[in-house]
Amino acid sequence: MTDTRPILFFDSGVGGLSVLAPTRALLPQASYVYVADSAGYPYGTRSEAEIAARVPALLGRLAERYRPRLIVIACNTASTIALAAVRAALDLPVVGTVPAIRPAAALSVTRCIGVLGTQATVRQPYVDDLATRFAADCTVIRHGSAELVALAEAELRGMRQPDSAYRAVLAGLYDQTGGERIDVIVNACTHFPLVADRLGAVAPGPVRFVDGGEGIARRVAYLTQGQAWPQSPVPGVAVFTRIDSDTAALAPALLARGLERIESL
């Protein structure tokens, strides 16, 4: 028995690579298609209506073209806004990425957690709901940062960004009332785990970062349990909705994550 249907990961840019990596570590035998909606990037500064219209339509096209066995929306912004609509439209399992507020609350000693996401994510009722359900006894301080998304995109293209840029992003959390008590930060945008070391190195105090990558990997493994896989390794494909002059700069980062070929949609 062999089944070559891929697992398809979707994000606006390179952020979803932080979710692909732990999944690939758990399921190395699977074939992978990684899609970056570079023509729609960045999502975090778009309106809810734009995301809600764009993401289900695009995933419909992608499902037809690549026939995946499962889709991972490896983007908090798209998941918190459009996950239900995508699930309703597609007849296959869809795993979303939601801010890891529950594990953060379980870890926090000071009972003060930071949530770092895109502007669109941190204002979602979905986040209010997670905070109420899982962190009711914590102060939850939120900050939306388009800058950090851009920093991660640049780093993955091999352009080292200065410490001061990361310090400025963290100030958005720590400078809020009570911010000095933060001991856990939720990386509520999939781009941010890619630069968590840089953030940790300039944080004003001891802090732990949490994200949903490992949990999603376990969920994908669970949902594909007992399925057949390709008999021999299939090279991963990176798909961009727009290829421009700096897409080629991503090739080493993509290759390091098993994505050997670049295609446009």
Ligand code: DGL
């Ligand atoms: N990586 C995305 C997220 O998890 C969005 C980044 C962006 O396009 O603004 O929210």
